[in-house]
Amino acid sequence: MTDITVIPVTGASSYDVRVGRGLVADLAAVLPPAAAKVLVIHAPPLAAQAEALREQLAGRVEVLLAEVPDAEGAKRIEVAAFCWQIMGQTDFTRTDAVVGLGGGATTDLAGFVAATWLRGVAVVQVPTTVLGMVDAAVGGKTGINTAEGKNLVGAFWAPSAVIVDLDLLAELPQNEILAGFAEVVKCGFIADPVILELLEADVSVATDRESPIFRELIERSIRVKAAVVSDDFTEQGQREILNYGHTLGHAIEHAERYRWRHGAAIAIGMVFAAELSHLAGSLPAEQVDRTRRILASLTLPTGYPLGRWKTLLATMQRDKKTRAGMLRFIVLDDVARPRVLNGTDESMLFAAYQEVGE
Structure with missing residues (x-):
C-alpha cells in the first residue's frame, strides 16, 4: 500500500476521505465495529470486485450483494425498493452498513438506501470513477431521479468514510x-x-x-x-x-x-x-x-x-x-x-x- 492522504470532512457529521492506492484491502477497518451484515451495492461491470469484497470480508461480516443497473438507470425508486427488499429479507439492522461500490449514480443510490432504511444506517462509499471520487461520494448528498427531473427525491446523509482507491480507475475507459x-x-x-x-x-x-x-x-x-x-x-x-x-x-x-x-x-x-x-x-x-x-x-x-x-x-x-x-x-x-x-x-x-x- 502506498502513502495515504487523509482529507477530513468536519461539521455536524465528521468523516475522513482517504486517498491512495490499494486502500480497498483495508475496507474492514472503516466499517462500523458493531456491523454484522454489509450490503454492497454495485453495477454489473463491478461484479467481480464486489465478489472479491465478499471474500475479503468473510469471517468479519456477512456480505450481501445487490447488483443494480449501470449509470443513471440505478437511480430509480424501483431499484431502491429492490435494495430495501434484500435488507428486509435478511433482517438488516441499524448497526449494519451499506457499501456503495461504483460511480456517482451508484454512490447516490447507496447513500439514499442507507439514509432511508430504518431511518438511517451507516454507509461507506467506495467510488470507482473520477466523478464519484471528486464529487458524488463526498458530501452526503443522496438521491434518485423521477420522471420530472434529476435528484428531486433524496436526503442529506453523511457517509461514515469514503475510500478513494486510485487503483480502481485502472480499467476505466x-x-x-x-x-x-x-x-x-x-x-x-x-x-x-x-x-x-x-x-x-x-x-x-x-x-x-x-x-x-x-x-x-x-x-x-x-x-x-x-x-x-x-x-x-x-x-x-x-x-x-x-x-x-x-x-x-x-x-x-x-x-x-x-x-x-x-x-x-x-x-x-x-x-x-x-x-x-x-x-x-x-x-x-x-x-x-x-x-x-x-x-x-x-x-x-x-x-x-x-x-x-x-x-x-x-x-x-x-x-x-x-x-x-x-x-x-x-x-x-x-x-x-x-x-x-x-x-x-x-x-x-x-x-x-x-x-x-x-
Missing part, C-alpha cells in the same frame, strides 16, 4: 476519466485556480491516471468539496456554489433521458454559466473563452442545439434549486469568486443560451 474531469474543472473555477493551471500546463499528464499531477488534481478537488460541505452540510448557503454549471447540466441530462455522461452535460452547463456571468457584468470575456478552451482540451462538449431551449427552461423551472418560482444560478465574478444570481430575466438566460446553442 479514458473517455470516462475525461468526463469526470468536468467536476475537477468546476472546482478550479469556483475555488482553486491551481487546478486550472495544472490542466492548461499539460492536459495529457493531468489526465494520466498514473501521474502525480493526476492524483494532485483529485486531491485538490476533494479538498474544495470537503471545505464547502464542512461549512454547509444541508445547502443552506455556501454549498450552493457546488452547483456551478449544474442547473442547465441537469436539464440536459433529463432531455437526453440520462444517456449522456454527467460530465458532458455539466461541461455545457459551465459554458452557459460562464456566458451568463459575463452578461451579468461580472466575469471577464477571457475567462469565458478559457472555460471553453479547457473543456475542449478534455474533449468535452461546449454547445447544445439552440432549438431545445424551451424544453430545457421548463425542466430548470422544476429544479430543486428554484425558490418561490425564481430560478437561481451560480455565476462567477471572477475565478474563485462565485455567487448566487437570483430571479434572472428570461431574456438574459436565453441570450446566454444563444452563445451555447449550435
